[in-house]
Amino acid sequence: MPQRLNIADPDFESRFSALIEGKRDASTNVSDRVRGIIADVRERGDAALLELTKKFDHLDVDSAEALRIDAAEIKAAWTNTHETTKEALRTAHDRIRSHHERQRPRDDRYTDSLGVELGSRWTPVETVGLYVPGGTASYPSSVLMNAVPAKVAGVKRIVMVAPAKEGVLNPLVLAAAHLAGIDEIYRIGGAQAVAALAYGTKTIEPVVKIVGPGNAYVAEAKRQVFGRVGIDMIAGPSEILVIADGDNEPAWIAADLLSQAEHDTAAQSILITDDASFASRVETELEYQLQNLSRTAVARASWEDNGAVITVGSLINDAPVLADRIAAEHLEIAMEEPEAVSERISNAGAIFLGRYTPEVIGDYVGGSNHVLPTSRSARFSSGLSVLDFVKRTSILKLGPEQLRALAPAAMELARIESLDAHGRSVGIRVNLSGRESDNG
């Protein structure tokens, strides 16, 4: 059974704290094994990559070149896709692109009242590696969610890697890659793929940043190569928080709670409502729907172990405070006037407003990104966006007059920080020596 909490109960605060502090992520310690794999790929390059791919993915090829998927195979994956699926992928792709195009940051260049020129200039990250997991977590939609913002940012080279057990890759992942314009794809996975992307081999040129979800080995490998390359966030299990009044159809809300529960036994679905009898109806309906899912066992474990139903006195007053503490990846506000509640909440990866915006729309075709902060990190971070594929350079330009105007303050600060050469590099240009010190 999921937990039931009532804000009026005397033990509410302690139980609610325990709920949000609880770690759902199984912390497998794979750091030493990953360190060994990365060192091996750094040292022996392609040879290590071939051996490790044979060992872990049972894919045995003669040369590293053979790990690359040729253009014809990528094209064929698209061509052989059913027209209905193509249409759905195109809808998703185009809507994601339109939305992300609005995220492109604008350069800023201006001259202040002293005549100092200042600026911020944005440029794309040169090359990006995109990790796509194998098995049941191999989602075409995730290929689009990661690749499209990179393309919109102007990234010149996007390299996709995906483990191919016995050489087999999900053709729909290839189809999505084709649609997104990715043409450099390797049949490699795990920590060895991350190492190859970060350090390069004779066959695979290194990249500057690595994004995309993966298992514990991939996540740890990304952590270890961070600094050498940039990485996106390390994603935890999925989460949904639904704030719903009693006027909702219980079956709809039950389906929404299950849509995240079916991802992972560690996923978390929470309902906040002001109507206890509605809560019971949702639970009953959820039990019924659970029986008819291809991932029943996963969804049931998630709901029973991590799910929660919280009853509050007032949705408008109580729910925002709790929602900000939960800082959910996905937040649905299923009410007639959802904006009034939404405006009071600042910690959430994405908010879905009203009775006709199930979170799933955001997973696929809403246009916004489905790579969102988990494990309460929405308190300090944001979903994937074009900003993750660009970086900003500050620009400063002074002439002799501006330098003369700012020199005394700069030299005074250098003096109090005892940085002589700092003071001198300003003073020497304007024939000044610093206050109370000899700056040469």
Added chain:
Amino acid sequence: MPQRLNIADPDFESRFSALIEGKRDASTNVSDRVRGIIADVRERGDAALLELTKKFDHLDVDSAEALRIDAAEIKAAWTNTHETTKEALRTAHDRIRSHHERQRPRDDRYTDSLGVELGSRWTPVETVGLYVPGGTASYPSSVLMNAVPAKVAGVKRIVMVAPAKEGVLNPLVLAAAHLAGIDEIYRIGGAQAVAALAYGTKTIEPVVKIVGPGNAYVAEAKRQVFGRVGIDMIAGPSEILVIADGDNEPAWIAADLLSQAEHDTAAQSILITDDASFASRVETELEYQLQNLSRTAVARASWEDNGAVITVGSLINDAPVLADRIAAEHLEIAMEEPEAVSERISNAGAIFLGRYTPEVIGDYVGGSNHVLPTSRSARFSSGLSVLDFVKRTSILKLGPEQLRALAPAAMELARIESLDAHGRSVGIRVNLSGRESDNG
């Protein structure tokens, strides 16, 4: 002697690669000790904090409350500051604020052609911890560079921590904090301060994000608490790359190279020029200036161990390619027409244009931030800005019509990803079942 490289030499590529791949950071392995300290503070809270502060900082107080600096002491630090210094701090503060105010991201809310409402809403991180190192690295300018963007972002609570050996804190750091509007300051440092900020104690409320520079213990502690809280980048040793033609005053360029060398023996100063005789004059002048610095030993070690002078055939053609590979924290372009070179470079934390923009202006009073990406991370990351203190929430709102329009594509994607509950949460609202599957 610093290295001398010439792009025309046959071994240039291998030596240049070695130069940029070289790790300058001393990698002290302190991770186990830091893990112990964090666990201790989590478990025993204030008691551990008091013990560790006594042990490491020789500061012995009765209660955790006594670790907090009272308002009168902060105010007095400002009042007792020399008027010239106050004026310099005010100039820096106001210029940093003006520049960073332009960085505030704008919310976006729009309705697309289908009638779907989409949006991106930015909100401040609720609370931020600012670490200020002790000893010679205790810089008032860094207090402003970290605190002002947080204030501009709208962060409600900023908590400063700084180790106070025997209870003594740099009064100018307190003065800068006062100017920036920080009133919650604790005399604590090291991994124990980071732990207290991340997990909280009875006396210190936890924060959501921790920023600011620190030694190896602080950096490792930030790495370990990351995820629980957000952190800024982990800063490496300072770097400057100067691209200069032969028409510069050698003494000016020498001073600029030394301004970063004096920070740290691991700092790196590199000169790229197309004039070998100018390079020699810079080196001679630099030797001369080295004799007259309070940090001569540090600056000399940095220059001799990590410095480099690179001669190229053409500044406009060769320098940008090398500069993009170096991806320097600070890049000075000391030429008559610096823009022509600047436009060709995309990897740099900050660019300083022309002969009258020494990098030091950016350290103090230019207005842009001096917290910048080091160790080639300018290839994938940016300097500190208002964006580091806000996070974005995606907003999506559909009505029944919009959901009906998007349902087929969403349900098709759910189907190919075998996520039944995903398909159902859409289908149940529009009375549709998915193609070739029973979505209940």
